Amino acid sequence: MIDFTKRQKEIMTILSKHEPITAEQIAEMLGVSKGTLRSDLAVLVMTGQIEAKPKVGYYLSKNMQKQKQQDIWNQTFVKDIQGVAITVKGTTTVNDAVISLFLEDVGTLIVVNEHNELEGIVSRKDLLKVTLGNAQATSMPVQLVMTKQPKIYTIEAEKTVFEAAQMMVYYEVDSLPVVKPVENSQALKVIGRITKTNIVKALIEMGSEA
Structure with a gap:
């Protein structure tokens, strides 16, 4: 199991609430530069956690969306x-x-x-x-x-x-x-x-x- 960094987890949390969203917008929310996020976004894309579309931005992969829905079910009583x-x-x-x-x-x-x-x-x-x-x-x-x-x-x-x-x-x-x-x-x-x-x-x- 991949152990994601705190910032990578924060990126996925942002995407779960605001997808699709550009790298510039993510950087602004985190208070860092776009360049600083480049390696984090690359890791998340390569591991299948997120996907990217030109002129659209980043969004959670289908597998992550399913996990998100499952989490909602399990966190609602x-x-x-x-x-x-x-x-x-x-x-x-x-x-x-x-x-x-x-x-x-x-x-x-x-x-x-x-x-x-x-x-x-x-x-x-x-x-x-x-x-x-x-x-x-x-x-x-x-x-x-x-x-x-x-x-x-x-x-x-x-x-x-x-x-x-x-x-x-x-x-x-x-x-x-x-x-x-x-x-x-x-x-x-x-x-x-x-x-x-x-x-x-x-x-x-x-x-x-x-």
Whole structure:
């Protein structure tokens, strides 16, 4: 592994924020002459860290751009982008749960107890399945149709957005309850929710700020 100098690392940091940029502009930001940077830029180009185009300037190589995106994913945490959890009690009727789904415009509801601890998940599919051809099902409590613990995929606020995305893809779900373990208990307190939409919006914002 190549051990880059402090100035070479500073050059790559500048490029990550301002690419494409000329050697003159880099030199001005670092407070040195263009000639002083010549050897540093040559090393970075030869090692594939950066690329240069005539009349355009220097920019990070594609490999470095991928690394930069990976770093963003690994440095952004669930707690940074999570949304409010839409919850109902287990005694909530199927009819009221359906109304909540449409009013909140969500695909799933998180079922909690009086202490806001996770009990289950109920989805549109669950509700549709139980109500089709059974008009009386609308008065049933959701606890009879929900997916119960421990068969629920959850994530903690301190996990990275990358880990959340991996879980959603692997388990084929659109959202995850964000939970916090309750001390001296196996219970999980619901503190939020992260969705694919949260992640996509965050990535767009990160890209525009980079």
